[in-house]
Amino acid sequence: MARSTIEQWRMFKAVADFGGFQQAADHVHKSQSTVHHAVNKLEEQLGVQLIEVQGRKTFVTHAGQQLLRRINYLLAETERLENVAQNLKQGVESKLAIAVDEAFPKDVLYQALAEVSNEYPIVHLEVIETILTGANELLNKGTAEIALSPFTLANELSEDLCQLEFMAVCGAEHPLSQKKNVSPEDLKHYRQIVLRDSGIEKKTDIGWLGSEQRWTVSHLATSIELIQKNLGFAWLPRRAIANALQYGLLVPIQLTRGGTRTTNFYLNFRDAETLGPVARSFIGHVRYLTN
Template sequence: MARSTLEQWRMFKAVAEHGGFHQAAEAVFKSQSSIHHAVHKLEDVLGVQLFQVEGRKTHLSAAGQQLLRRINFLLAEAERMEQVALNLQAGVESTLSIAVDDAFPRDILYQTLSAVSHEYPLIRIDLMETVLSGANELLAQGKVEIAVSPFTLADNLSEDICQVEFIAVAGSEHPLNQLGRELTLEDLKSCRQIVLRDSGKARDKEHGWLGSEQRWTVSHVGTSIELLLKQLGFAWLPHHAVKPYLDKGQLKALVLPRGNCRSSTFYLNFNDADTLGPVARTFLGHLRYLTQD
């Protein structure tokens, strides 16, 4: 039988994260004496010193540092259990929040959302369109329940959902498509490249070949296509997004010695299946089905 309580561990974590008992009391809206009591009771039960006080500063002891790494997992599991209970109590969730990378095929996404709405007509969909690391960042922040991303999760399992082909393209009248020969790196470097901005704040990275001396960075695939149609640059874009313009002759694939096409794996990411409500699970089921081919 455990002799410590989750509340004691929460108080321990608060002191460790906020750097002192006074700061922890303000952060968790409890009296400083109650936090002192909880931590000292925990130390008595465990028989180890968790903190060292030097002047006005409170530092974790070696034992405290080791226990903090373990307790983070325990408290996260407790929060998940509470969320599972809330889902069971509430039944069907009223809102489904998802983050989907801008390069993911729109037709598959819209078919999935349509199927979910058909089964749950009153559901509110909160769709956040992201680029690169943005979807996973929103998932980590707890702002969405599901993320469709070109990146795996660092600390959880990711499900391979589909492959998206990217192709190097430019407007049909762009100088690169007027040379009548296979292009060289020097040809590309001398022209403006349109690249997508990472919508995640933590990574803030661009992706792919970035060798052009001129570069415009935009936030959406649609903006990239508009710029290409105006002959203002070239880009690697999802084949499914540019296919209508290729078929009409408005855009043309660049003729490169290699690398004109590349494939990117997209992943279905969520933190814990047990915390997902029935609407979220329905979304997952339809998305998996539509990406099987």
């Protein structure tokens, strides 16, 4: 059974941090005698001298410095525990799971996450990256509270967020990079890199899938890497490949038609009445950043 208290350790840390009993008392809003008594009592309970006073100067002993390094972690965890309890009291979620299609703009997602973390620093944010129907499937299963998806929900209550442009691209040294007036018939003779639907229940295909050769991968980053290595072609979101286009690692295919297409992205959630303040904050930031 611990004999010392968190409050005693807080006062000892305040003396160490602010260089004296009066300074610590001002910081913790206690009288100097209260702080002095707490530290003296802690030293008696531990049998170790923590603070040494020489004239007007206060020093932390070697033993005190060793214990201080450990107590910093304990006090930080205590503060987190108290914050969690406060959040629970106010109805704040302890965790928010967001299912996000990999084509959704990363800059928007990351900024929204950062804003939410600034407001609710102790809430655990979980991002589940998906492809095609995967985001909505996780939402329907209750694995995620929010989905950012290229598909609407069955109840048609989805909210339009943004439109993304997809471009037909290949690597800079791929045979297609040198061709003009490429027809869909021409594409059939080259390998297409296709993303696998991460959903299980209702898998779907989207876009042109007419190539005689196809490699199917599970992640957008893998698709981009394969195409940069001149191993195929694909329609990829322009925002995701902007740097690769700028530096010539990827080049647009000169198609006679269908070289670009747009896809809507939707904000989906099941019941607005059940959303907590963290979810509402994330939704608000995503709305603002995509407008």
